[in-house]
Structures are given as C-alpha cells and as structure tokens.
Amino acid sequence: MYVIGVDLGGTNFAVGLVDESGKIIARSQGKTKVDDGPQVVAKRLAEAVNEVRKGAEVSAVGIGSPGSIDHNKGVVRFSPNFPGWHDFPLAEEVKKYTNLEIYVENDANAYALGEHTFGVGRGCDHLVCLTLGTGIGGGVITHGVLLRGSTGIGAELGHMNVLPNGPKCGCGSNGCLEALASATAMKKFVLDGYPRHMNSSLFEQKKPDQITPKDIFEHAKMGDHFALSIFDRVVNAIAVAVGSLVNIFNPQLIILGGGIASAGEFLLNPIVERSRDYVLPTMLGTYQLKLSELGKDAGILGAASIVVERMRKM
Amino acid sequence: MYVIGVDLGGTNFAVGLVDESGKIIARSQGKTKVDDGPQVVAKRLAEAVNEVRKGAEVSAVGIGSPGSIDHNKGVVRFSPNFPGWHDFPLAEEVKKYTNLEIYVENDANAYALGEHTFGVGRGCDHLVCLTLGTGIGGGVITHGVLLRGSTGIGAELGHMNVLPNGPKCGCGSNGCLEALASATAMKKFVLDGYPRHMNSSLFEQKKPDQITPKDIFEHAKMGDHFALSIFDRVVNAIAVAVGSLVNIFNPQLIILGGGIASAGEFLLNPIVERSRDYVLPTMLGTYQLKLSELGKDAGILGAASIVVERMRKM
Numbered sequence: 001m002y003v004i005g006v007d008l009g010g011t012n013f014a015v016g017l018v019d020e021s022g023k024i025i026a027r028s029q030g031k032t033k034v035d036d037g038p039q040v041v042a043k044r045l046a047e048a049v050n051e052v053r054k055g056a057e058v059s060a061v062g063i064g065s066p067g068s069i070d071h072n073k074g075v076v077r078f079s080p081n082f083p084g085w086h087d088f089p090l091a092e093e094v095k096k097y098t099n100l101e102i103y104v105e106n107d108a109n110a111y112a113l114g115e116h117t118f119g120v121g122r123g124c125d126h127l128v129c130l131t132l133g134t135g136i137g138g139g140v141i142t143h144g145v146l147l148r149g150s151t152g153i154g155a156e157l158g159h160m161n162v163l164p165n166g167p168k169c170g171c172g173s174n175g176c177l178e179a180l181a182s183a184t185a186m187k188k189f190v191l192d193g194y195p196r197h198m199n200s201s202l203f204e205q206k207k208p209d210q211i212t213p214k215d216i217f218e219h220a221k222m223g224d225h226f227a228l229s230i231f232d233r234v235v236n237a238i239a240v241a242v243g244s245l246v247n248i249f250n251p252q253l254i255i256l257g258g259g260i261a262s263a264g265e266f267l268l269n270p271i272v273e274r275s276r277d278y279v280l281p282t283m284l285g286t287y288q289l290k291l292s293e294l295g296k297d298a299g300i301l302g303a304a305s306i307v308v309e310r311m312r313k314m
Numbered sequence: 315m316y317v318i319g320v321d322l323g324g325t326n327f328a329v330g331l332v333d334e335s336g337k338i339i340a341r342s343q344g345k346t347k348v349d350d351g352p353q354v355v356a357k358r359l360a361e362a363v364n365e366v367r368k369g370a371e372v373s374a375v376g377i378g379s380p381g382s383i384d385h386n387k388g389v390v391r392f393s394p395n396f397p398g399w400h401d402f403p404l405a406e407e408v409k410k411y412t413n414l415e416i417y418v419e420n421d422a423n424a425y426a427l428g429e430h431t432f433g434v435g436r437g438c439d440h441l442v443c444l445t446l447g448t449g450i451g452g453g454v455i456t457h458g459v460l461l462r463g464s465t466g467i468g469a470e471l472g473h474m475n476v477l478p479n480g481p482k483c484g485c486g487s488n489g490c491l492e493a494l495a496s497a498t499a500m501k502k503f504v505l506d507g508y509p510r511h512m513n514s515s516l517f518e519q520k521k522p523d524q525i526t527p528k529d530i531f532e533h534a535k536m537g538d539h540f541a542l543s544i545f546d547r548v549v550n551a552i553a554v555a556v557g558s559l560v561n562i563f564n565p566q567l568i569i570l571g572g573g574i575a576s577a578g579e580f581l582l583n584p585i586v587e588r589s590r591d592y593v594l595p596t597m598l599g600t601y602q603l604k605l606s607e608l609g610k611d612a613g614i615l616g617a618a619s620i621v622v623e624r625m626r627k628m
Contacts, residue, residue, distance in 0.1 A: 068596060126464035140562075142468075145457055149564020150440035151600045154456075156561040161554050161592050163478060171594050173557070240475050243487070247470040248454075248562065250463020278475050280485050282382060282392075286465045 002056045003307040004049055004100070006063040007299025008107070010034060010081030015048040016300035017056055022118030024297060026052040034081070038088040046097035053100075060101035062306030063090060064110030064299060068153050074104040105306045107299070108155065109146055112139025113309050114302030115255050119294045126251040129292075130157055130241070132260035135170070136178040142249055146309070158182070162240040180237035183213045183260060189230045190216070200226035217263040234260075235270045242271060243278020246287055257292030264291060316370045317621040318363055318414070320377040321613025322421070324348060324395030329362040330614035331370055336432030338611060340366040348395070352402040360411030367414075374415035376620030377404060378424030378613060382467045388418040419620045421613070423460055423469065426453025427623050428616030429569050434604045440565040443606075444471055444555070446574035449484070450492040456563055460623070472496070476554040494551035497527045497574060503544045504530070514540035531577040548574075549584045556585060557592020560601050571606030578605060 002025065007014045009032060017026040028048040032041060049061055067079020074091020076082065091102035105113070112129040115121035121129075125144040131137040138157025140147040147155050158178035159171055166175025167185065179185050187209075194208040201224040202211055219227035242254055256268065272289050294301050316339065321328045323346060331340040342362040346355055363375055381393020388405020390396065405416035419427070426443040429435035435443075439458040445451040452471025454461040461469050472492035473485055480489025481499065493499050501523075508522040515538040516525055533541035556568055570582065586603050608615050 138562075142456065142461055142463070143459055145459065147456055147563070149456070150566045151564055153594075153596055153600070154562065154564030156564075156594055156597075159561040159594050160558040162475070164476065164550070164554050173592050173594075236478070240478050244474040244558070247473040248452075248468065249461070250465055250468030250470075252464045278487050280467075280470055280473050280487075282467055283470075286467070 002058050003304045004058055004061040005300040005304030006045055007303050008063055008065045014300055015052050017052040018304040022301055028052050038085050042093035046094045049098050060307045062303040063104045064107040064303040065104055066107050069104050069106045071105050074102055103306045103310055108137030108139045110302035110306050112141055113305040116141050117305035117308050118301045120290045121253055124252045127253040128245050128249055128251045129255045131258035133258035134183050136182050160241050162237045177237055177241045181234045186213045186216055186230055197226035200224055202227055213260050238271050239274035240278055242275040246279045246283050251287055254289045255292050257298055261291050316372050317618045318372055318375040319614040319618030320359055321617050322377055322379045328614055329366050331366040332618040336615055342366050352399050356407035360408045363412050374621045376617040377418045378421040378617040379418055380421050383418050383420045385419050388416055417620045417624055422451030422453045424616035424620050426455055427619040428612055430455050431619035431622050432615045433608045435567055438566045441567040442559050442563055442565045443569045445572035447572035448497050450496050474555050476551045491551055491555045495548045500527045500530055511540035514538055516541055527574050552585050553588035554592055556589040560593045560597050565601055568603045569606050571612055575605055
C-alpha cells in the first residue's frame with residue numbers, strides 16, 4: 001500500500017508516491033501558477049497525482065498547504081501565498097479528478113507529522129519543529145497529538161516574540177523570531193548594514209541584494225565580522241525561542257529544518273550551547289536538538305504522513 | 315459523591331471537601347512545617363483529610379503540590395519549596411492513613427484543571443493559565459489534554475523569555491516572565507529604584523522593604539510615576555508572553571490568576587490592549603483574556619479537579 005504526498009507551495013508544487021518506509025517511488029512536480037485560480041491549480045495537482053500513482057494501490061493523498069486550513073473539511077480558508085483563495089474546498093476539487101481520499105493540512109503541521117512518521121522524530125511523542133526558511137514555520141506534537149489549536153492556526157512559532165522592540169516583522173509586530181532569523185530577515189540585515197560594512201568580504205563578489213543566507217554562513221565561517229554579527233543575531237534569536245519552547249513544552253526533541261538549517265552543525269552547535277542559558281536547569285538533559293534529515297523531500301514526506309497519521313487513528 | 319482537594323504549599327496547606335458543582339462543604343488548614351520531613355507532613359495532610367471527610371462518601375483525594383511530580387505514581391520527585399524531598403511517594407504515604415485513592419499533580423497544572431472544571435475555563439478545550447504570585451506558574455490544556463510534557467515538568471510559562479538581557483531570574487536566566495512580572499520582581503524593582511525615586515508617594519507611609527504589589531497598583535492608580543513605571547514593566551512583560559502564547563497555542567482563553575491578578579481590570583485591560591501588538595492579525599478575535607474567579611479557593615478546587623479529570627478518563 002502506498003500514499004501520495006503533495007507539497008503545495010506558492011511558486012512550485014511537488015508530488016510523490018511514498019511507500020511505508022518513507023521511500024519516494026515516483027515523483028512529479030510543476031509550477032503552481034496561483035494566478036490561474038484555485039480550480040485550475042487543483043486540477044493541476046490532480047493530474048500530477050494521477051501521473052505518479054500509475055497502477056500503484058494508493059490509500060489516500062495528503063496535501064500540505066500554506067495558510068489557514070480546515071483539516072476536517074479539507075478547505076483552504078485563506079493563505080497569504082494564495083491571494084483570492086477563500087474557503088476553497090481543495091480536497092473536494094482534487095478528489096473529483098482522482099477519486100482518491102484527500103486530506104489537507106497546514107504545511108508546517110505536515111512537516112512536524114513528517115518528522116514524527118519518517119524523520120528524526122520517529123518514536124517521539126513530544127517534539128517541536130522549527131522550519132527556518134523565507135519565513136519561519138512551526139509544528140508541535142505533544143502527548144502524541146498535533147497541536148492545531150482551537151481554530152486550527154496554532155503553532156505559529158515564527159511569531160513568538162524573542163526581542164521586544166526588535167526589528168519589524170511582516171506580521172506587523174516587532175521582534176518576532178521570523179523578523180530575526182528567517183532568510184528574509186538575514187537579507188534585510190545585509191541591506192541595512194551595507195553602508196556601514198562595505199569592506200565586508202560578503203561584498204567582494206556580490207552586490208548586497210544578491211547575498212543569500214548561505215553566503216552569510218560561509219563568510220561567517222571564514223571570520224568576516226559583518227557576516228558573524230548577522231550570524232550571531234540569528235543564533236541568539238533561535239536560542240531564546242528554543243529556551244522558551246523547552247520550558248513550555250518539555251519536549252524530547254526540537255528539530256530544526258528548512259533551508260537555513262542546511263547550514264548544519266555550524267548553526268546547530270552554537271544554538272545548542274546558547275539555548276542552555278534560557279532553559280530551566282531542571283530541563284537540562286531532558287531534550288535534544290537535532291537537524292532534520294528529510295532534506296528536500298521534507299515537503300512530500302510531511303504531506304504523505306498526513307495520511308499515515310489519519311490511518312493510525314482509524 | 316464528593317472529592318477532596320489538598321492545596322499543599324511550602325508554608326501552609328488547605329484541604330476542602332468539594333461537591334460536584336465545586337462548592338466547598340468542609341475545610342481544614344494548617345502549617346506545612348516542611349522541616350519536620352516528608353513523612354510527618356504526609357501524616358499531617360492525611361489527618362486534615364480525615365477531618366473534612368467525616369461521614370461523606372469520598373471518591374478520591376487530589377493533591378496539588380509545587381515541584382516536579384510523577385503524576386502516574388503520585389511521587390514528588392523534587393521541589394524548590396521542599397528541600398530534602400527526593401522521590402517522595404506522597405500518594406502512598408497519605409493513602410496509608412486515609413485508605414483513599416490519592417492523586418498528585420503539580421500545583422500549576424492543578425490550577426489549570428481547576429479552571430477547566432470549576433472556573434471560567436469550563437467548556438474550553440484550549441486554555442492557558444498564568445498564576446501571577448511570588449513566582450509565576452503556568453498550566454495549559456490543549457485539545458482537552460493537560461500539557462505535562464515528556465518528563466512531566468512542562469508548561470513552565472513563568473520562564474518564557476520576554477526580554478533577553480532583562481533582569482536576572484531566580485532560575486539563573488535573564489528576562490524570564492517571572493523576573494519581570496512576579497511579586498518578587500515587583501518588590502525588587504521597588505528596592506532597586508528607591509534611591510532614585512525617594513519622593514514617590516509609595517514611600518510616604520511605608521519603608522521600601524514593606525511595599526507590596528497591592529501598594530504598587532494603588533499608587534499607580536493614583537498616578538505616582540514610579541509606581542506607574544513598575545506597573546508598565548509588569549503589563550508589558552505579561553503582554554509579550556500573552557502574545558507569544560496566543561501564537562503558539564491558538565487558545566480560546568487565557569486566564570490570569572494568583573495574587574497579582576486580584577488587581578483586577580486595572581491590570582487586565584492594558585494587558586488585553588497591549589498584547590494585541592504581539593498577536594498575529596489572524597489570531598485576533600479567536601481568544602479571550604479573563605481573570606480567574608476562583609479566588610482564594612483556586613488551590614483547593616484545582617486539587618479537587620485532579621480527581622474529577624481522572625474520573626472523566628475512566
């Protein structure tokens with residue numbers, strides 16, 4: 001028996017046929033083209049689902065979507081990534097063309113389920129995931145249950161406040177984790193700092209607006225002071241958040257994923273160390289911090305695990 | 315059928331016979347006298363239990379205790395309030411003298427259960443409680459389940475970081491909510507600020523070390539600038555924590571209890587207003603902030619509700 005995972009993003013989507021061990025047997029991908037409208041996008045996803053299923057016995061399809069999701073009804077209530085989608089019955093529409101059971105879940109929640117089912121979080125009933133990318137998403141499993149909250153929009157860990165009066169966040173607040181440690185925040189620190197740090201090695205090969213988080217980590221590794229100062233802000237912000245999350249959830253595991261986490265141990269190790277300053281002494285030794293190992297397939301595997309989790313409950 | 319609630323504190327304890335509606339039918343109280351050792355304290359609690367039960371049909375006893383509790387075994391693993399108690403089988407010891415089923419739970423968790431069973435949180439499956447007193451405790455119910463965490467010491471909401479590099483906390487960290495908004499923190503602000511604010515109306519009748527949170531609230535109400543500046547720090551710290559808690563838990567309700575919350579709407583209203591600055595726009599309208607209405611009986615009713623919740627699960 002197989003399941004299909006659909007990783008739906010604002011720009012691209014990816015679909016995979018996944019076996020019980022989390023191996024992706026067949027794949028398809030494409031451009032979301034949000035402007036075509038939700039019906040057309042849903043049909044596009046359905047076609048990709050039909051392409052990867054070819055002859056395989058598929059139990060159901062899981063879709064990880066950004067935004068506020070009614071997971072019971074499979075409805076995308078709204079999403080900043082999908083302007084114009086309001087209460088769109090995504091599950092129903094994709095089912096029309098596939099005749100498969102379709103489950104929809106917020107993508108950050110799907111990510112946590114993916115870690116729980118196929119990733120470093122296997123066997124952990126208490127885990128917290130942070131996805132560090134363009135924005136910062138969160139997913140929490142506590143006592144084996146996905147934390148959705150009362151209206152299904154919980155676990156917005158990127159909007160924990162880690163520095164009151166800190167930098168402006170896209171959400172309108174100041175000092176959210178996302179405003180300090182996302183790729184967007186890092187790029188902004190580069191642009192804001194450029195006039196004062198023109199002699200940074202960051203700008204030897206690239207213009208300020210071309211600098212990526214990867215560049216910042218590389219130049220920080222080489223000892224560039226401006227890159228190190230940005231790295232330091234990122235590490236501190238994540239360490240504060242991790243400290244609070246440990247004190248709140250008493251988890252076994254905190255998993256760092258997303259593009260920025262691909263910086264690996266260079267990023268992980270100082271976070272492990274500095275977060276100890278914000279953790280209750282009684283919590284020390286009760287948790288581990290790990291990097292996701294799902295890599296680029298995290299989206300598909302997270303979406304596939306929506307189905308696995310639903311079946312577990314039946 | 316009745317249950318008995320035991321509110322065990324570091325200095326005093328209180329015991330109540332509670333009916334199904336949360337009415338306290340009979341009471342007893344006494345000094346804990348921790349120095350007598352855990353066996354003697356357990357016997358003292360048992361005697362008070364036997365005193366209040368007189369002839370009533372009692373289903374079980376709930377004990378709310380500070381510290382790290384193994385709620386499955388009824389063991390107090392350790393508690394800063396009970397030096398020398400290590401892995402003490404409190405339930406077993408109290409049972410010896412009462413022959414009643416005894417359940418033990420962390421007191422802040424019991425508080426959350428009390429609000430859920432008898433208080434303003436009735437019917438809410440997603441609620442967050444902050445108990446603002448000498449320290450700051452927390453209790454969370456999410457998806458109807460008490461958040462205990464992987465080793466049973468979760469929901470330490472007083473140690474969320476709300477101001478990195480802020481005042482030193484008793485836990486050794488800096489800028490925890492408890493270091494900014496507890497009675498202890500408020501008293502410290504008074505002592506630290508005294509040399510610069512000797513003309514504050516706070517010091518007209520009392521010496522600096524006699525000032526209580528109640529005094530601070532009263533003088534803030536009257537417009538004293540020093541009292542207002544302390545009040546402001548308290549409100550801001552709680553507002554930051556509330557904002558993060560809403561974004562994390564997407565709760566229906568956040569309940570403020572404990573001695574400091576008895577300042578009432580004078581404290582509640584500015585927290586309601588300022589926390590909006592830290593809450594995601596999509597969360598606005600999904601939650602309410604309320605003051606506890608359990609008052610001085612919160613401890614007994616919380617402890618009694620431990621039993622009610624256990625019976626619900628059977």
